[in-house]
Amino acid sequence: MQQAASRITFFGTPVDLLDREQTLARAQQAMDSGQPLRHTALNVAKLIKLEGDELLAEDVRGSDLVGIDGMGIVLGLKLFGVDKAERVAGVDLFLDVLALCARTGRRPYILGARQDVLERAMAEAMQRNPGLEFAGARNGYYGPDDVPQIVADIRVSGADCLFVAMPTPRKERFLNAHARDLGVPFIMGVGGSVDVLAGHVSRAPRWMQRNGLEWFHRMVKEPRKMFWRYASTNAAYAWLLLKTKLSGRNPLERY
Template identity: 55%
Template sequence: MRENLLGCPVDILSMAETVDLARDAMRSRIRLQHVALNVAKLVNARWDPVLSADVAESDVIGIDGMGIVWAARLVGLPVKERVSGVDLLNELLGVCAKEGFRPYFLGATHEVLQRSAARVLDQYPTLQFAGLRDGYFSPEQEPEIVDGIRASGADCLFIGMPTPRKERFLAAHRDELNVPFIMGVGGSFDILSGQTQRAPVHMQNAGLEWLYRIYQEPRRMWWRYAKTNTVFAGILARAVVEHSLHGVLGQRSAPVSSTTRSRG
C-alpha cells in the first residue's frame, strides 16, 4: 500500500509481504527494484534530484529506519513493523538458498566482499552466487560490469555502493542488467563480513542505531546524523502540527447528527 510520508512515497509492507514480492519477481523474472528508506535518505532526497528520482522510480519503497516508522505513525499511517535493509537481505539470501536463486553482490572492497560471501556460505552452504564484484571501478569500466552482471544470469542483485553513485549507476544501466530483483543494501556487506557490528537489539528497537554508528565511526558519521536528524525533526514537527490541526478542524466541521440535534 503506497502512501505519502512528509512528501516522500513509501510502501506500507511487512517483512513477509516484501519477501513475497521479491520471490515473485525472481520466479517471474519481471524486474522489481527495492529501495530502503531511512531518515537520511528521506531528508537528502528533498534536495538531491538523482536520489529523489531513484526513490520515486523504485517499485518497492521499504521502511528501513525506526525514525520513519515513528514518523508514519505520528501522521496516522498504519505502519506495523520496520523492514530493515540488512534483515531483508538476510531473509532473501535464505530464500535464494532454499529455492535455488543465484544472488550477485556488487560493491564494497574486494576483501569485504570475499568475507561477506564466505560468511553467507557458512550459513547457507547450498547457496550459489551468480557473481561478486567490488565497487571500485571507473565510469569507463561500467559497460564491462554491466555485461558481466547480465551474462551471469543472476536472479537478484544487491548493490553496496554509496549514494549517489548507486543511484547514478542504476539510472544509467538498470534496463540493461536483466536482473529481476534489484536492491541497494548500503553498508550491509560490512555487517555481513563482520567488519561493522550492528547495534544491540534494544538500541535498534529504540531507534538508536544511528547513535551506535556514531560511536563506531565518530569522524565520518556524527555530522551526517546531526544534520539529517535535525532537519527531519523540523519536517516531522511541522507535519504533526498540520495533522493535528486537520483533525481538530475536521471534527469542528463535521455535521451534527439528527440524534444530537433532537436532544437539543
C-alpha cells in the same frame, strides 16, 4: 514498474507499507516470475537528502518498492496517523534473500564494497547457507569506463538477484541508469550490509535494533563519519515534522 497496493507518499516520497515477510514474498515473486522488481530503502538521512537533490528523488521514485529502513520514518508516519508502518532493516532483508536463494536454488550477484570485504561476506553467506551459489561479484572500485563491462557481466551471469553495496546516492544513480539493462529479476541496494555480513562493521545489540537505536550505535562506533550526518539530518527531520504538524498540513497521499 511494479507498485505495491499499500503505497503512499510521505513528503512527496513513495513509501510501501509492507512488513518483513511481505517484502521477502515480493522478492520471491519477482525471482519466480522473472518480472523485474527494484527495491530501495528509505531512512531519515535519505529523505532529507531528497529535499535538495532532484536527481536522487527521481532515482527513488523510479524504484518499484520503497521500504522503510529507519524508525524515524516509522515514527513520522505514526505522527500523521499511519499505524501500520513497520521498519524492515536492509541488512535483515539482505540476509533473508540470501537464505531464500539457498533454499530455492537462486543465484545472487553482489556489486560493491572492497574486494577483501566482499570475499569475506560471500564466504560467510555460503557458510550460513549451505548450497548457496553466487552468480558473480564485483567490488565497488571502478571508473566510468568500466560500467558498460560491469553491466554486461551482470547480464550474462544469469543472476536471479543483485545486491548493490554502495553508498547513497551512488547506488541509486547506478540503478536508475542501468537497472533495465541488467536482466536481473530482483535488485536491491544494500549499502553497508555487506560490511556487516563480513564482520567488518559490527551491528548494534538486538535490544538497540528492536528500539530503533542502530543509528546511535553507528554514531558511537564511527563518530567522525556519522555524528554530523545524524545530528544534521535528524534535526532537519524533527523540524520538518514539527512545522508540518503545526501548520495542519497533511504530508501523506495514498495511491
